[in-house]
Amino acid sequence: MDSLPQHNGPPSGTGIDNIVEIWHLYRSPIILAVLAVLICARVYIHATESKGELVALPRAYAAPPEAAPVTEPKPARPDEKKPTKSNGPRRIKGGMVKRPSQNDDDVTVSDKPVKTLVFYSSVTTKTHKIAEAYIEKLATSFEALTKSTGRQFLQAELLNLEDIEFDDYFVSLPSFDGEPDVFYLFLIPSYNIDTITDTFLQHLDETHHDFRIDTGSLSSILGYSVFGFGDSEGWPTEKEGFCFQAKEIDKWMAKLTGRRRAYPVGMGDMKGDHAARLSEWSAGVLDVLEHVAKTGNLGEGLPGSGDAEESDPEDVAEDDDGEVVIGDEGDSTQTGDLGDVEDLGKLVRSSDSDKSRPSKGAIPVDFTSYGAKKSKPVPAGPKEMVAKNSPTYAALTKQGYAIVGSHSGVKICRWTKSALRGRGSCYKYSLYGINSHQCMETTPSLSCSNKCVFCWRGGTNPVGTTWRWVVDPPDLIFNGVKENHYKKIRMIRGMPGVRAERYNEALRIRHCALSLVGEPIFYPYINQFLAMLHNERISSFLVCNAQHPEQLAALKAVTQLYVSIDASNKDSLRKIDRPLHRDFWERFMQCLDILREKRFRHRTVYRLTLVKGFNVEEEAEGYAKLVERGLPCFVEVKGVTYCGTPTSSNAGLTMGNVPWYWEVCDFVRALEKHLKARGLNYGIAAEHAHSCCILLASDRFNVNGKWHTHIDYEKFFQLLEEKGVDGDWAPEDYMGPPTPEWALWGNGGFDPRDDRVDRKGRKIDRVIVRDRPEEVEV
Template sequence: MDLLQLPSELLYLWHTYRTEVLLSAGILFAVVRLALHWRTRRSEQGLTRPALSSIEEKSLPALIQQPVELDQHTKLPSPRPPRPKIGPKRVTGTKRAKDISTAQELAIDSVQPLIFYYTLGGTTRVYAEHQASLLSSTSERILKPEVLDLAQIDYDDYFISPPKSPNANTALFYILLVPSYDIDTELSNFLAHLRETHHDFRIDTAPLAGLAGYAVFGVGDSREWRTEREGYCKDAIDVDKWMARLTGGRRGFPLGQGDTGSDGGVKKTLEEWTKGIKGMISGLAKGEGLGEGMKGSGEAIESEDEDGDDEAESGALVLENGRAENAESVRKPSKRSQTDDLEDLRAPIPVDFTTTRPSSKTIAPPPKAMVPVNSPTYNSLPKQGYTIVGSHSGVKICRWTKSALRGRGSCYKYSFYGIASHLCMEATPSLSCSNKCVFCWRHGTNPVGTTWRWTVDPPDLVFAGMKEGHYKKIKMMRGVPGVRAERFAEAMRIRHCALSLVGEPIFYPHINELLAMLHSERISSFLVCNAQHPDQLAALGPVTQLYVSIDASNKDSLRRIDRPLHRDFWERFLRCMDILREKRFTHRTVFRLTLVKGFNIEEEAEGYADLVARALPAFVEVKGVTYCGTSTAAGAGLSMGNVPFYEEVQAFVLSLEAALLRRGLEYGIAAEHAHSCCVLLADRGRFFKRAEGDEGGERKWHTLIDYAAFFRCLESGKAFGPEDYIGEPTPEWAAWGRGGFDPRDERVDRKGRPKAVEVVE
């Protein structure tokens, strides 16, 4: 056969017999696979002991009833572990609590007390310092107590794991002085931190078990809250509960409670409680431990209250048979006898095993009001001149409004931007803030929070309430001597709104809708934010002028002055600077620098210049802090010694201007208002120009706003920028060195006597 014909012959044979070939190959593969399987099974059976008869099984120990294999060393049969059963493992029995306290007892030769406190007005700090003096001892075993403000420390440094002791055999003892308030304060964040630490699966069950112990003292007012259920010392009770969990039950002394409404006061109760604490710490220093019989001592879990269901702890509502019940009522199961009728027993609540919590039966508690009606805070705000609008907004008349009505001058906004104070409404849609600034008018007594967790009033209710409250305040001025009739009539039509009263206006979820309502009635808007909410700042719509408070030039100073609640406050701050830079062509942007002597004036001009270079605002306002003169201001760390003189503000402005020029930034001093201790820097390239049509004329500052042009731009629906509504030149009397007082008004001293206006060239 020719070799060339061979491939065609093979192809012909393949097509003819391919079915038989494939079938034979499949059968051969199956036979080989089956043979290998049988061989493997026989080898496994050779290693196991043959089955015994039923009689032999009963006579042999249970140990050899399982399959066995030969031990390599003894050559004797050794027990072989049983094969695991297919299916989920059933867990039976009860959970045994770990004896954490006894497992981590240390050899103690000295104790370091740490006294933590929180305060709004400074009273609790006085109690903490007094307690520190009572605990001071001549004994070398008890070290000098340290007093720490919960608002100033980082919780991670103290309440996730104890800080390192100065000595290996020195144990730390925590004492917490906790007042109770009717508003959300920094204590709310502290309690949230304790709760989250307890529930964090990445952290040990009792991360603070290394402490020698802890004790909590609560301060409350029985005149406001008669019982614990109504709120008396409620925050202290919660702190004590969570500390019991985090320390493994190392409660060194029972919860103390001081009543500010009692005859003896808090001080006497605190001294008696501290006496017991001191004796207990002395015992710890001698190595006696927490002792037996003390509630919370020894065992990590001592009562059902401290071992309750997590959902019950959070106060969630549990729906049972279509009926809502408080979780407190279902926390402890009732004891039933074994003879109870099964029909009387309730069906078990379905459990979602992915979360180990009731799935469809649990609902979150409804949000509460930011400032509850009939609360002490709600009742005290009107005494300070506020009108509460809805559940979270407020309005108040500024002292400059009263001054303008009487012809005694307007504030800096008139000198800089042309806004007469008697036409201005000062309000806020959010009394809450995410900072606790040392110079705050409310000194931290307003609610605080990092996220909005309260009820939200609609913007139309807020807008109507603001106007109504403002007009009522204006009407109250008609009987004040010296009020000018023409200005009183003008004041009954609001022309401007400063959203800067207190709190954080941009925090309000419907801030853009509220601004639109203001603009619809041709009311211009100034909005002030604290550079801690970059997402809200980026989403902000049109506003006549946008302020950002710049109270420090570096991270450490910002922490000391603004005392922010956000842990990433500096990152948020810098992100807001970048957002402000992006908005400089769509908004009139302003840096607001509040100078606090001893905090942010000394050697910080260069740092402020770096921030200006990053954000490039249109204006920079530099203002000395205003001291309110109340006792609570001292509690916030502020006194008259922190208020700079106007000469010091002027010197700082000159140094800041020089620092900006060194960076190639053409900012100059555009105006001043000495009576507000305020100076304005502006961008020369944008606001220092000649009048339109006057090419050879003199350049002048144009910081005033053409409000009619602003509304025309807004109503046109087209994109516009700050240059589209620049007003007339800044008046001469507001220029640098002229003082900034309107010559049409009359300046008076505190007793109402005319006062000459000095012009300093």
């Protein structure tokens, strides 16, 4: 059989058949060749075509740029189509803009003029006349501000809410020639009849909830503030409606402006103090305008400052004076946030710069042996207690503490903020007549010689029996704590609910509580520091731990002198205070003897901090013995407060160690009974149930059947100036008026000027239980 012929050349047949056969034979290389040609062509085109400007489209959720560069607009091409207008609803732009840096050095101060608009409403023309007079005063004030700041303040414009279109001013900001920064002021009377103010409030509400308008449509405003006029006869208190419409306007403006509240709501009585209150409010507003003109911002504020939701995270589980709180222990080796505590000790690490710091001014003070006259040698290169580049410094300042110098501190306590907002003052107002919003919490020494199990510093603060750190001069500490205190008060200016009159009062310190943290008597120049306070008529309450008898004996005039009495016997004191001194009980008893000697020169106080399981059960009689030894003017009994996990893992403290108020009451009754049995004339005088605090007082302060636990502070300073620290005068000489009825034992002790609220700002009226509930077994 013949074999078939082999075809090595092109296929034979018709042309179409040949093409099909060629495709089937060579289609793979043909396809690959075409792809290669296309790729090369595309690369060539991209490499040779001219590159145009790339325009990035902003994402809807992207934050606005801080400073967009100004560029000349490109000329439109003839064939370029103009964008068509949307037929949908117009959207007003606004929202939360990025705030400028709170550091004045980082803020670019605007040179734009400032335009102030004053809105008012009036039914009887009284507010109209007041507003016209206010505008005239602003003209003079603005001339002075223009000269002092170099920034132009335009003539203020007075606008009646009845004569304006609300959309022109409260949906978006109005435009003016020169594009000035706009500042809004409101003078608003409150009525229980339908007025233009009700229509205005409805407009603000609708604007805030309109889906077409951004929530903060007025956020580009420079700032705003509201003053309300009320009638104390018709509505005596804020709870009953005093100036309620002014407060409503403030709330809605906070929402629409992105919390640009420049100054607290002012309130005045049209039949009383409205002129004085308006003058105070006006002065505060002018101070803010001056600050804005110089710095470009309203000032540093707290997180959530001005939040219309009335939330204040620092209201949570914080004690009133930083003395008796069971706090978080935490990991002392971490550099992150500390809880709301004074966690100082193990985090304190000396830096390399500490070694280079000169030892000039460092004083060796030895408290270990009070009988010795010689001090220990000065260690080479004394270190700072809290160095500025240490993790402790960073953590504490982040938590709201201001470290002054190298070993002192100051912080605003939550009762200060509470009093500023009309939510109640601490026990010191109830028992002694001290306004919480005029009180400064500070200490000249962050170190202590005890490691108490209930200390809210977690037992990690710097401790020692000998001062081994650099010593700062008292004037540096005094000026530093004042400056930082006032700075922190100003930070609260934008917080919702702050009362303008109390804010003005808070800018004048009238009292200093030396009990924030540490042991203030540990500071070698404590007498000089006290003298500086008294020279500015600032009263002083000093708390010490009864471990430094020599320092206690050398102490000069103090408005009120506390000694912490945390246990009634040696074994109990060792367990609860965990003192560093080996002769702690002898020191403790010697301090009580010194306090007995001082009882006719100082108002002396025993402070008892009750911790269940440590110093409550069956110890009332032992405490009575200690009272008999020291004979203090007052005995202040306070239940420990819980604010987190146990302070010490060794102590194992829990909520079970916190006494109920009725348990504190039972203890105080038992203590009073034991004191009477010993022939000691003490009685239960006053209370502050909200702080779980009760005051026993000597009959020295019971005059004609009435307790006089409050202090005449002006008389104290008068005696100090006339007779000096070593003069012949006694605590009775500056005894104040009778203790108010509401503060006496059995009446609760809550400030009647204020309203108690829960964490959401809702008013509450809790029942005070002073007797053991029936369901509780003995």
